Amino acid sequence: MKKRTLILSSLMIALLCNHQSIGQADKPPYKSPVPKYTFSKTLEEQEKELKSNPLLQRFADSRKRQSTDRYRPSYHFVSPESTLNDPNGLSYWKGNWHLFYQAYPPEDTRQHWGHAISKDLIHWRDLPYAIYPSPERAVFSGSALVEDDRVIAMYHGTEVGNMVAVSDDPLLLNWEKVTGQAVIPIRSKTGFPLPYSVFDPSIWKKDGVYYSLSAGRSPVGPGGRQVPISALFRSKDLANWEYMHEFVEGDRFSLIGDDYACPYFWPIGDRYIMPFYSHMSGGQYLLGDYDKKRDKFVVTHGGKFNFGPSNPSGVHAPSATPDGKGGVIVIFNMNPGKPTGEWNQIMTLPRRLTLVGDSDLRQEPAGDVESLRYDRQEVKPMTLPANKEVVLKNIKGDAMELNLEIDPKDAPMLELNVLRSANKEEYTRIMFMKERGMGGGRDYRVGQIAPLRTDPTPPKPVPPKTRESLITIESSYASLHPDVNPRGPETASFTLEKEEKLKLRVFIDKSVVEVFVNGKQALAVRVYPSRTDAVGVSLRSQGRDSELKLLEAWQMKSIYEAPANQAKR
DSSP: OHHHHHHHHHHHHHHHHHHHHHHHHTSTTOOOOSOOOOOOSSHHHHHHHHHTOHHHHHHHHHHHHHTTOTTSOSSSOOOSSSOEEEEEEEEEETTEEEEEEEEOOTTSOSOEEEEEEESSSSSOEEEEEEEOOSSSSSEEEEEEEEOSSOEEEEEEETTTEEEEEEEOSTTOOOOEEGGGSOSEESSOSSSSOOSSOOOSEEEEEETTEEEEEEEEEESOSGGGOOEEEEEEEEESSSSSOEEEEEOEEOOOSSOTTOOOBSOOOEEETTEEEEEEEETTTEEEEEEEEEETTTTEEEEEEEEESSSSOSTTTOEEEEEEEEOSSSOEEEEEEEOOSSOOTTOOOEEOOOEEEEEETTTEEEEEEOSOGGGGEEEEEEEOOEEEOBTOOEEOTTOOOSEEEEEEEEEOTTOSEEEEEEEEOTTSSSOEEEEEETTOSOOOOOOTTSSSOOOOOSOOSOOOOOOOOOOOEEEEEEOTTSOOOTTOOOOOOEEEEEOOOTTOOEEEEEEEETTEEEEEETTTEEEEEEOOOOSTTTTEEEEEEESSOEEEEEEEEEEEOOTTTSOOOOOOO
16 A cells, blocks of 8 residues: 555656646747757767667657557558647658658647658658757648758747758758747737738748748638738748748639648649648649749649548648659648547558649559558459449458459449448448549530630630549448547549549558549548458449459558568659
């Protein structure tokens, strides 16, 4: 009894000390009580120091302790301790991909930048926290710019403004904040209102000059309603920034009420893309041309990364970086749909974005995800009879990859059920609806109504556009848990050309389902089956027969147990 009393007393003292340190840290200058370490400058020395680093030992113990949680993904990145939020500063430096993210250390649950590295974008290795708060209250979202001799991180420091930090060591373990203060303050020095918002920034370089976007929105829309804005700044030295003007021009794709949070601005093909997050309607992108003379982003196309609100269980904010081959690598965090203890949000698989033509954005899994596969199963080609569910008895699992090719023929809908219990009490439904999306609209240039023309040459007819097809993840029956918040059907459109087969890559990982469609579209949701037998897979062809051409299935290894693939970029 005496021993128990002493233990309880020690715990109370620790909690009181912890509470006191957090309380003090939550006031200016906001110094974090989280242990912080300075590392040597060579890779050999850094690796030696990391072997005995107390934070990394703490992370390893936490991962081991939480590994038995049935909903904690095994091959999607999850914070080693506590929860996470937006991915930040995705970049490639000295042989490693670097993923930063908003982390919440248990002894100080304000945002710090967490840090992980990977050789292949799939197997992630935890590193100590990278950027700590002070003078900012919390380290919010931002991006990274890789130069020949250093990496520059630009991010939002709450209550002070946008910050810049730099690092040049092999593993980006040591960071120094430029000026030690906000380089774009949140408050005007003159006392007059600022003509721009100061929030999540991005950074790039043109002709020896640094440029940065600052996210926001402003009541300059119809009827004084809020619309997204993006303030452009420039600097020669990272310390002194000049406001220029609104950067985005001609955006008719985002909605009234959206904002351009977490923006990234990178070349893709011979054009430019700006992935961002709207706190109203979720992850999106704008596509267009960079007018470098006027320093304007002239938008011509736009699209979505999630299809509905980001909460619950949806895709959230992006982090993006060029892949060095004309494409862009992007990763997102995902929101929960059920309380899950100390951990919460997760990361999607990285995606590689490429451009076909001037507006056709393609999305495919990035990195060596194939290295996780084992225990391959195959279903032989077969006819899927109309209106009959075909249960695939040998295809089961809650950490799997499925690769399918189906000829839908004239079937109006195909259905793939995953995480299906034996009697279908629970299942997550993936639906393909052929040519049930938007059509091409009317071309008024050649119809009965046409604009006045002084040129007598008739315009060339525009070929009819193939009507879009739809892909949906529907999770209404995914769980019987009373504390799960089902998400509305996540429905995206894409074009399936005539004679083109439907190709699906489906990634199932405990509490997340991601679907890639013909390399053209991607969507993801969080799900939480309650039954232990909710691991089955079935197919169904609605209305008419269709043909299964290929179905492969693999079980997937944990990224924290499988050896990291050492392939180069």
